[in-house]
Amino acid sequence: MNIALLGYGKMGKTIEEIAINRGHEIVLKVEQDISNYKVEENKIDVAIDFSIPGAAFNNITTCFRKSIPVVCGTTGWLDHLDEAKEICLKNDSAFLYASNFSVGVNIFFELNKKLASMMQGMEDYSVNIEEIHHTQKLDAPSGTAITLANQIKEIGTHFKGWKLDKKEDHFIPIFAKREENVPGTHTVSYVSEIDSIEIKHTANSRLGFALGAVLAAEFLHNKKGIFSMKDVLSGLLQDNV
Numbered sequence: 188m189n190i191a192l193l194g195y196g197k198m199g200k201t202i203e204e205i206a207i208n209r210g211h212e213i214v215l216k217v218e219q220d221i222s223n224y225k226v227e228e229n230k231i232d233v234a235i236d237f238s239i240p241g242a243a244f245n246n247i248t249t250c251f252r253k254s255i256p257v258v259c260g261t262t263g264w265l266d267h268l269d270e271a272k273e274i275c276l277k278n279d280s281a282f283l284y285a286s287n288f289s290v291g292v293n294i295f296f297e298l299n300k301k302l303a304s305m306m307q308g309m310e311d312y313s314v315n316i317e318e319i320h321h322t323q324k325l326d327a328p329s330g331t332a333i334t335l336a337n338q339i340k341e342i343g344t345h346f347k348g349w350k351l352d353k354k355e356d357h358f359i360p361i362f363a364k365r366e367e368n369v370p371g372t373h374t375v376s377y378v379s380e381i382d383s384i385e386i387k388h389t390a391n392s393r394l395g396f397a398l399g400a401v402l403a404a405e406f407l408h409n410k411k412g413i414f415s416m417k418d419v420l421s422g423l424l425q426d427n428v
């Protein structure tokens with residue numbers, strides 16, 4: 188496949204390595220405002236966006252308008268996600284967004300839902316989420332932590348949403364920490380006076396995120412519509428996990 192990389196930082200470079208190893212070609216690297224590039228001249232099969240929160244929406248909708256399918260992992264721009272999906276469908280293109288592309292985190296998402304439903308009605312426990320990332324990260328909380336909180340909110344009907352770095356009634360607290368060189372660690376804890384129950388995912392490098400993004404791009408090639416990592420991993424993540 189001919190792949191365009193929208194964003195060529197830590198993730199863009201890791202994706203390039205994996206994509207080439209899997210026999211793909213990188214035909215375009217967008218590192219600044221996409222209007223400075225002649226996107227249509229590159230016979231792009233799929234674009235993969237790991238850029239910055241302020242650029243993702245413009246990058247991906249520019250591709251949709253040229254009927255280029257997009258895999259997007261950029262976090263921190265989700266207020267515009269529904270609008271991006273609309274523009275994708277209007278232009279008969281294809282889109283796959285995930286707050287986290289690693290297979291391990293997608294298994295962790297399933298565990299999170301299972302634990303949230305087991306903890307329903309356990310009033311002695313309060314839930315909180317902690318995420319730890321490298322100090323260059325632009326957004327907080329992480330997109331993955333927001334996905335975890337939204338999953339808990341959908342199951343535990345008394346939650347109205349989440350709050351960053353503070354405890355408030357009816358909201359799930361997300362504590363965001365920044366430490367040198369941490370690729371991404373997420374912990375969901377249920378705490379009572381008697382004991383604590385925790386589930387935790389630790390990324391040891393960026394390879395898992397990048398491999399997942401390339402698998403998603405291979406899945407999206409020649410498709411139209413809106414997809415998720417559940418579609419990519421459907422054989423692996425069965426409903427009865």
Ligand SMILES: NC(=O)C1=CN([C@@H]2O[C@H](COP(=O)(O)OP(=O)(O)OC[C@H]3O[C@@H](n4cnc5c(N)ncnc54)[C@H](OP(=O)(O)O)[C@@H]3O)[C@@H](O)[C@H]2O)C=CC1
Nearest residue numbers: 194196197198218219220238242260261262286287288396
């Ligand atoms: N969904 C997932 O699985 C994962 C998501 N992420 C997310 O991916 C994003 C990128 O992460 P990461 O690679 O670590 O970040 P980096 O900061 O290393 O890379 C982002 C790159 O985008 C460049 N950039 C700036 N403006 C534009 C533009 N208009 N168009 C294209 N590129 C631009 C930056 O250039 P410059 O430095 O010159 O500004 C930088 O090189 C983040 O939002 C992060 O949260 C990260 C890992 C996994």
Ligand SMILES: O=C(O)C1=N[C@H](C(=O)O)C[C@H](O)C1
Nearest residue numbers: 262286287324329330331371
């Ligand atoms: O910025 C990062 O590095 C990461 N961002 C994603 C997020 O915000 O959840 C995914 C991963 O944790 C790494």
